[in-house]
Amino acid sequence: xxMCKGNPDTLTTTGEHAEGxxxxxxxxxxxxxxxxxxxxxxxxxxxxxxxxxHGSQGCATYIRRxxxxxxxxxxxIASSSFSEDxxxxxxxxxxxxxxxxxxxxxxxxxxxxxxxxxxxxxxDNMLGMIKTYQDKHSGDGPPLVHVSTPAYTGTHSxxxxxxxxxxxxxxxxxxxxxxxxxxxxxxxMMSCADLRHLREICALYELDATILPDYSSTLEGGSxxxxxxxxxxxxAVEDIAEMAxxxxxxxxxxxxxxxxxxxGHWLETEHKVRCDSLGWPIGIRLSDQLFAAxxxxxxxxxxxxxxxxxxxxxxxxxxxxxxxxxxxxxxxGEPDMVVGLAAFMSxxxxxxxxxxxxxxxxxxxxxLASEIEGGTxxxxxxxxxxxxxxxxxxxxxxxxxxxxxxxxxxxxxxxKIPLVRIGFPIHDRIGAQRMLSVGYRGTLELFDRVAxxxxxxxxxxxxxxxxxx
Amino acid sequence: xxxxxxxxxxRVLDERSDQVWTKGSGKEFVCxxxxxxxxxxxxxxxxxxxxxxxxxxADALHIVHGPIGCAVYNWDIRGSLSSGSQxxxxxxxxxxxxxxxxxxxxxxxxxxxxxxxxFYQPKAAFVYSTCIVGLIGDDVGAVCKQVTKxxxxxxIPVDSPGFKGTKKSGYQAACEAAYKLVGTGDTNGISKYxxxxxxxxxxxxxxxxxxxxxxxxGIQVVxxxxxxxxxxxxxxxxxxxxxxxxxxxxMTHLSKLLKDDYGIPMERVSFFGFEDTARxxxxxAEHFGDPELMxxxxxxxxxxxxKYAPKLKEYKKRLKGKKAALYVGGAFKAxxxxxxxxxxxxxxxxxxxxxGSAEDYEQLKEICDPGTVIVDDSNPxxxxxFVLEKDVDLFIxxxxxxxxxxxxxxxxxxxxxxxxxxxxxxEGMVHFAEEVANSACSPIWKYAPxxxxxxxxxxxxxxxxxxxxxxxxx
Numbered sequence: 039x040x041m042c043k044g045n046p047d048t049l050t051t052t053g054e055h056a057e058g059x060x061x062x063x064x065x066x067x068x069x070x071x072x073x074x075x076x077x078x079x080x081x082x083x084x085x086x087x088x089x090x091x092h093g094s095q096g097c098a099t100y101i102r103r104x105x106x107x108x109x110x111x112x113x114x115i116a117s118s119s120f121s122e123d124x125x126x127x128x129x130x131x132x133x134x135x136x137x138x139x140x141x142x143x144x145x146x147x148x149x150x151x152x153x154x155x156x157x158x159x160x161x162d163n164m165l166g167m168i169k170t171y172q173d174k175h176s177g178d179g180p181p182l183v184h185v186s187t188p189a190y191t192g193t194h195s196x197x198x199x200x201x202x203x204x205x206x207x208x209x210x211x212x213x214x215x216x217x218x219x220x221x222x223x224x225x226x227m228m229s230c231a232d233l234r235h236l237r238e239i240c241a242l243y244e245l246d247a248t249i250l251p252d253y254s255s256t257l258e259g260g261s262x263x264x265x266x267x268x269x270x271x272x273x274a275v276e277d278i279a280e281m282a283x284x285x286x287x288x289x290x291x292x293x294x295x296x297x298x299x300x301x302g303h304w305l306e307t308e309h310k311v312r313c314d315s316l317g318w319p320i321g322i323r324l325s326d327q328l329f330a331a332x333x334x335x336x337x338x339x340x341x342x343x344x345x346x347x348x349x350x351x352x353x354x355x356x357x358x359x360x361x362x363x364x365x366x367x368x369x370x371g372e373p374d375m376v377v378g379l380a381a382f383m384s385x386x387x388x389x390x391x392x393x394x395x396x397x398x399x400x401x402x403x404x405x406l407a408s409e410i411e412g413g414t415x416x417x418x419x420x421x422x423x424x425x426x427x428x429x430x431x432x433x434x435x436x437x438x439x440x441x442x443x444x445x446x447x448x449x450x451x452x453x454k455i456p457l458v459r460i461g462f463p464i465h466d467r468i469g470a471q472r473m474l475s476v477g478y479r480g481t482l483e484l485f486d487r488v489a490x491x492x493x494x495x496x497x498x499x500x501x502x503x504x505x506x507x
Numbered sequence: 508x509x510x511x512x513x514x515x516x517x518r519v520l521d522e523r524s525d526q527v528w529t530k531g532s533g534k535e536f537v538c539x540x541x542x543x544x545x546x547x548x549x550x551x552x553x554x555x556x557x558x559x560x561x562x563x564x565a566d567a568l569h570i571v572h573g574p575i576g577c578a579v580y581n582w583d584i585r586g587s588l589s590s591g592s593q594x595x596x597x598x599x600x601x602x603x604x605x606x607x608x609x610x611x612x613x614x615x616x617x618x619x620x621x622x623x624x625x626f627y628q629p630k631a632a633f634v635y636s637t638c639i640v641g642l643i644g645d646d647v648g649a650v651c652k653q654v655t656k657x658x659x660x661x662x663i664p665v666d667s668p669g670f671k672g673t674k675k676s677g678y679q680a681a682c683e684a685a686y687k688l689v690g691t692g693d694t695n696g697i698s699k700y701x702x703x704x705x706x707x708x709x710x711x712x713x714x715x716x717x718x719x720x721x722x723x724x725g726i727q728v729v730x731x732x733x734x735x736x737x738x739x740x741x742x743x744x745x746x747x748x749x750x751x752x753x754x755x756x757x758m759t760h761l762s763k764l765l766k767d768d769y770g771i772p773m774e775r776v777s778f779f780g781f782e783d784t785a786r787x788x789x790x791x792a793e794h795f796g797d798p799e800l801m802x803x804x805x806x807x808x809x810x811x812x813x814k815y816a817p818k819l820k821e822y823k824k825r826l827k828g829k830k831a832a833l834y835v836g837g838a839f840k841a842x843x844x845x846x847x848x849x850x851x852x853x854x855x856x857x858x859x860x861x862x863g864s865a866e867d868y869e870q871l872k873e874i875c876d877p878g879t880v881i882v883d884d885s886n887p888x889x890x891x892x893f894v895l896e897k898d899v900d901l902f903i904x905x906x907x908x909x910x911x912x913x914x915x916x917x918x919x920x921x922x923x924x925x926x927x928x929x930x931x932x933x934e935g936m937v938h939f940a941e942e943v944a945n946s947a948c949s950p951i952w953k954y955a956p957x958x959x960x961x962x963x964x965x966x967x968x969x970x971x972x973x974x975x976x977x978x979x980x981x
Binding site: 046052057068074095096104117124138142188263465 | 513514517518520522541542543544545546547548549550551552553554555565566570573574575576577578579580581582583584591592593594596597598599600601602603604605607608615618619622623625626627628629630637638639641642643668669670671672673886887888891892894895906907909910911913914915916954955956957959960
């Protein structure tokens with residue numbers, strides 16, 4: 039049987055190369071996921087929390103399946119399971135019944151409620167419903183946190199950052215106390231290994247960190263001797279409550295730095311906790327910025343272990359620079375990750391010739407320009423992109439390597455170039471949860487993966503099949 | 508507080524108590540209910556049902572009308588293969604933004620359809636309505652009509668807003684949509700011994716294997732609608748003389764329409780396991796009543812079984828006595844799996860489906876052993892509870908069930924539509940046994956904490972045969 043002879047996005051039904059004007063109205067192979075997914079991921083990083091989607095049950099099921107295929111862990115997300123009647127008359131009854139059932143079954147410490155397209159469009163008043171529910175139960179039972187996440191505004195990144203903000207608003211208590219060794223970290227949508235590494239770095243600086251969210255254990259736990267209704271781990275609500283006592287907040291992500299409503303800025307405005315806005319710490323420069331901020335907060339020099347790691351990273355750059363120098367990369371994914379990767383690529387001499395995200399990012403070009411060494415004149419900067427647009431740009435610009443999620447595989451296969459998997463979802467490989475790419479150590483791992491992917495490509499294509507470099 | 512040490516601390520919700528049943532309990536069993544809110548059902552929505560059934564029609568354009576979420580989660584994740592066109596593997600969406608939700612999405616839908624049809628030259632187009640479209644009042648039917656008129660390509664609305672119900676209501680909407688094409692093609696050249704295969708999804712090329720069986724014995728396969736499907740085959744499938752319906756849930760409605768309007772009889776079949784595969788081949792041969800067909804069918808079954816049975820025997824030695832749980836979409840697959848597991852010497856102790864009907868469950872109850880727990884529209888906690896209670900060695904299900912098994916140190920076999928290994932037919936049964944054995948007999952389980960705890964509690968297992976698992980059933 040003849041199988042796929044190219045990227046399905048360019049082939050007609052007879053297998054010919056599709057011609058004519060590129061379809062512009064429809065999204066072809068989206069380069070984004072929906073807002074509630076981001077919110078659900080944050081809620082999975084709260085201790086004892088069960089995510090709850092107010093809408094049709096398909097939303098919860100789809101998101102669960104996507105997260106399970108990436109993390110390979112139980113991901114239970116409840117739904118109010120709208121029926122046709124609920125869509126017409128409102129979902130209040132289903133919401134109350136759903137919350138009752140979640141409490142009966144899961145005994146959660148907190149319920150994270152995210153809305154969906156459906157409940158937002160019919161205008162269900164979430165805050166009202168939550169209040170009614172809590173009044174009826176005279177405040178007993180777990181707290182309910184609500185985040186508004188209609189998929190027709192924004193992407194999963196927005197859902198992620200919104201959920202963090204709503205958790206802070208719900209739980210942070212005003213205080214006059216400042217704990218000088220306490221720091222808040224608001225990470226972007228990183229891997230479990232990244233989150234663990236951030237905590238480890240804080241410990242090296244003798245800082246006590248509240249990382250919000252922290253799904254490093256809930257979405258990458260050990261093998262169990264009994265079933266856990268809710269996976270152990272996560273940021274405790276009591277710890278969120280104390281975040282106003284921290285000496286500073288490290289908020290990661292270029293988009294958050296310029297968003298005055300970001301969670302970190304909210305803490306600064308409302309609770310006078312200084313907000314240090316940082317980039318996604320990939321590469322030496324962006325990691326240096328993170329460690330400099332840590333050093334200031336901790337009033338400690340860089341710990342020897344990190345200085346060693348930095349040294350090894352530079353040595354690795356030197357050892358392999360010739361194999362990566364002058365290459366061209368296409369990068370796609372969550373906006374803040376793309377900026378971090380673009381900074382890293384340009385730092386090692388790979389031109390990030392395509393930087394694409396499915397989100398509509400204000401000042402996308404400026405954000406990238408601020409981090410790409412050597413300017414962006416030769417960089418195709420795509421905001422509100424889909425994979426078809428990304429692929430069209432790649433066919434023109436002929437990158438040597440792609441960095442992004444599993445969804446870049448059809449393009450990599452078509453162009454016979456390597457895909458270095460990073461971001462979400464990675465569901466065609468094992469180990470997405472534990473891919474480390476932040477800090478000096480993470481950068482080193484990522485750098486080796488990039489260099490080896492390029493080496494492997496060259497070796498596979500070689501006439502002789504050499505086994506010595 | 509959240510951790511449980513005993514299965515009894517997991518409660519079955521009151522609303523669901525009559526959807527959980529133990530053979531021999533004499534209790535009443537209820538199914539076909541709407542999922543309880545907050546239950547964490549493993550079911551998906553109506554949209555998902557429509558999308559998966561029509562997905563394998565490879566030379567049609569499939570566009571999801573709605574905000575992005577609905578389209579993006581099913582971009583190229585199915586294991587259903589096409590021998591030619593790959594158009595269906597794309598994920599096209601009108602990706603409605605706030606302004607379209609307020610002012611309507613018809614304009615964007617029309618522009619999207621015109622551009623995509625012009626670019627990809629599909630044979631037909633399916634337009635899926637999602638929750639939002641059902642609410643904002645877009646007239647999808649009218650847009651489809653206009654575009655059909657302008658392009659000459661049939662554009663067919665699929666009425667599948669998620670809130671309409673479970674996957675099952677989506678199946679019905681998909682059948683209605685597909686049926687719009689039926690009867691519009693030329694039926695010349697169709698043999699008097701001819702069939703359609705309905706509800707066979709060509710996962711990992713299964714439909715190709717099955718098609719060969721029928722062609723080998725002299726029966727023409729007119730259309731495999733939902734597996735490596737083609738628009739033109741669908742247009743002429745009313746010329747076939749018999750419909751064989753697998754996956755009973757998804758395609759029963761289409762076969763009923765074909766029966767009512769064209770008088771085509773239907774047989775429910777399954778291609779999982781030697782027994783059911785043989786039965787499915789005989790069913791068609793018997794239907795046409797030609798002794799020559801029957802002779803060839805018997806010959807084929809004999810050849811295939813003699814080729815693959817010895818391999819199964821080896822696996823049976825290793826798997827004998829193990830206990831299995833299965834949780835699948837439709838009931839027909841469950842019947843076959845119970846039988847297939849039995850043929851490997853395994854006992855099914857927990858069986859459930861997302862959307863089985865009362866009739867289905869009667870049959871399931873009958874073929875299961877006493878003590879078997881049967882669940883309808885179950886959820887992760889219930890499944891975990893019974894995995895523990897029944898002390899299961901192997902779980903058969905899909906992606907959402909996998910972590911339940913793995914976390915508890917239980918083997919797992921993926922029997923869902925994402926899989927890449929053919930499990931149907933005679934050859935498929937060997938793959939199935941291999942899949943099950945590779946997981947159930949892996950030496951890794953002895954390190955799993957729950958298995959270790961169990962090993963400390965229980966007396967030594969009986970001495971094992973030379974081929975038996977190392978650590979598998981510890």
